[in-house]
Amino acid sequence: GQQLNQSPQSMFIQEGEDVSMNCTSSSIFNTWLWYKQDPGEGPVLLIALYKAGELTSNGRLTAQFGITRKDSFLNISASIPSDVGIYFCAGAGGTSYGKLTFGQGTILTVHP
Amino acid sequence: SQTIHQWPATLVQPVGSPLSLECTVEGTSNPNLYWYRQAAGRGLQLLFYSVGIGQISSEVPQNLSASRPQDRQFILSSKKLLLSDSGFYLCAWTQLGVAGELFFGEGSRLTVL
Numbered sequence: 001g002q003q004l005n006q007s008p009q010s011m012f013i014q015e016g017e018d019v020s021m022n023c024t025s026s027s028i029f030n031t032w033l034w035y036k037q038d039p040g041e042g043p044v045l046l047i048a049l050y051k052a053g054e055l056t057s058n059g060r061l062t063a064q065f066g067i068t069r070k071d072s073f074l075n076i077s078a079s080i081p082s083d084v085g086i087y088f089c090a091g092a093g094g095t096s097y098g099k100l101t102f103g104q105g106t107i108l109t110v111h112p
Numbered sequence: 113s114q115t116i117h118q119w120p121a122t123l124v125q126p127v128g129s130p131l132s133l134e135c136t137v138e139g140t141s142n143p144n145l146y147w148y149r150q151a152a153g154r155g156l157q158l159l160f161y162s163v164g165i166g167q168i169s170s171e172v173p174q175n176l177s178a179s180r181p182q183d184r185q186f187i188l189s190s191k192k193l194l195l196s197d198s199g200f201y202l203c204a205w206t207q208l209g210v211a212g213e214l215f216f217g218e219g220s221r222l223t224v225l
Contacts, residue, residue, distance in 0.1 A: 033213065042202050042216030043156070088156065090214075099146075100214060102156040 006103025022073040029091030032072040114139035118203040118217035131190040135203030143205040145186040150200040
């Protein structure tokens with residue numbers, strides 16, 4: 001089946017630093033999404049990308065849909081303590097709406 | 113606006129006991145509904161999805177079952193829990209035509225002892 005390789009697995013950064021994480025796949029996806037999960041809660045959608053090459057921002061977050069449709073990255077600028085959590089990439093292909101393939105997550109820790 | 117709720121939030125059950133987790137969606141009609149399991153705070157595994165009342169697709173063979181008795185209600189069940197059923201269970205929904213944008217419930221933490 002489809003698999004997503006998400007890296008890094010974890011990050012420990014100082015408040016104010018920028019963060020970058022990425023996902024790669026051996027398969028093509030039509031949609032890339034980035035979610036954030038706070039401890040003990042369900043993931044929340046941060047950014048959705050629908051076109052190869054698309055670059056989208058949401059506040060301090062920026063994500064791009066790779067031109068090959070097999071990768072995506074998420075950048076967080078000027079991190080703050082509330083950025084702490086697990087970030088997941090997810091890909092969707094064809095008409096399988098909602099049947100997402102998830103990466104294993106990046107655990108982000110921000111030190112004040 | 114659309115909302116999704118699942119309950120109970122936490123559950124501690126002995127091995128061999130039954131399970132029922134419920135999920136409801138409000139503010140939309142005919143959603144696609146999903147049950148995911150998350151082990152050890154990491155990756156999400158799709159267990160079941162449903163595109164309509166009474167229509168259930170299973171993604172992985174397992175000790176669990178799902179049912180959709182009403183349009184906006186999705187239930188995850190087991191007749192006899194195993195230790196390996198422990199985990200964080202997440203219900204999610206998406207609307208047809210909105211590619212891939214899943215919205216998750218708050219999650220249910222199941223511990224099987």
